[in-house]
Amino acid sequence: xxxxxxxxxxxxxxxxxxxxxxxxxxxxxxxxxxxxxxxxxxxxxxxxxxxxxxxxxxxxxxxxxxxxxxxxxxxxxxxxxxxxxxxxxxxxxxxxxxxxxxxxxxxxxxxxxxxxxxxxxxxxxxxxxxxxxxxxxxxxxxxxxxxxxxxxxxxxxxxxxxxxxxxxxxxxxxxxxxxxxxxxxxxxxxx
Numbered sequence: 001x002x003x004x005x006x007x008x009x010x011x012x013x014x015x016x017x018x019x020x021x022x023x024x025x026x027x028x029x030x031x032x033x034x035x036x037x038x039x040x041x042x043x044x045x046x047x048x049x050x051x052x053x054x055x056x057x058x059x060x061x062x063x064x065x066x067x068x069x070x071x072x073x074x075x076x077x078x079x080x081x082x083x084x085x086x087x088x089x090x091x092x093x094x095x096x097x098x099x100x101x102x103x104x105x106x107x108x109x110x111x112x113x114x115x116x117x118x119x120x121x122x123x124x125x126x127x128x129x130x131x132x133x134x135x136x137x138x139x140x141x142x143x144x145x146x147x148x149x150x151x152x153x154x155x156x157x158x159x160x161x162x163x164x165x166x167x168x169x170x171x172x173x174x175x176x177x178x179x180x181x182x183x184x185x186x187x188x189x190x191x
Contacts, residue, residue, distance in 0.1 A: 001033040004083035008040050008101040009091045009137075016181060017137040020171055021089035024135060024188050028085060036079050040104040045069065047106045055110040073107040080108055084130045086163065088154065092138035092172075096149040105157050114161045124162025132158055132166045143170035 005025045009015040057066055090097055114126045136143050136151050143151050155166055171184045
């Protein structure tokens with residue numbers, strides 16, 4: 001199994017989402033499996049000024065800025081396409097995903113690479129991922145509630161790319177129930 005572990009919390013050592021995702025990856029990983037780790041909270045550019053939606057720009061028409069974005073995009077797409085199991089940890093920030101996770105998706109969603117346009121609309125072509133785990137953490141927002149725009153967005157984004165088997169692990173409303181982290185750890189260990 002090839003696991004692609006993506007963390008997106010702006011917090012470093014004190015991040016609950018990162019700690020729980022690490023535990024989940026350790027639980028999933030078997031002898032001989034590999035893990036590719038990516039912390040998207042630092043180092044990813046935001047797409048701006050690019051003239052083609054879905055990165056549709058002929059190679060000979062790319063500016064230097066376009067070329068830099070394509071290089072980073074190519075690297076992220078390669079990581080994404082090489083895995084068969086995906087683990088994404090995402091804290092809910094202001095009801096949605098961290099901006100860095102949105103930046104990651106903007107760089108990975110490329111026509112002809114991870115999805116394609118058809119006469120029936122866009123179709124995800126990244127079908128190598130057998131299972132995706134979304135570890136969603138929040139202080140106050142209940143996961144899958146009307147004010148959670150993180151979880152449904154991530155599910156839609158992954159489905160758009162071709163990922164169909166998605167499991168959500170909710171470590172939500174931690175401000176109301178600090179013991180919930182221990183319950184989530186028990187759940188992960190039972191997988």
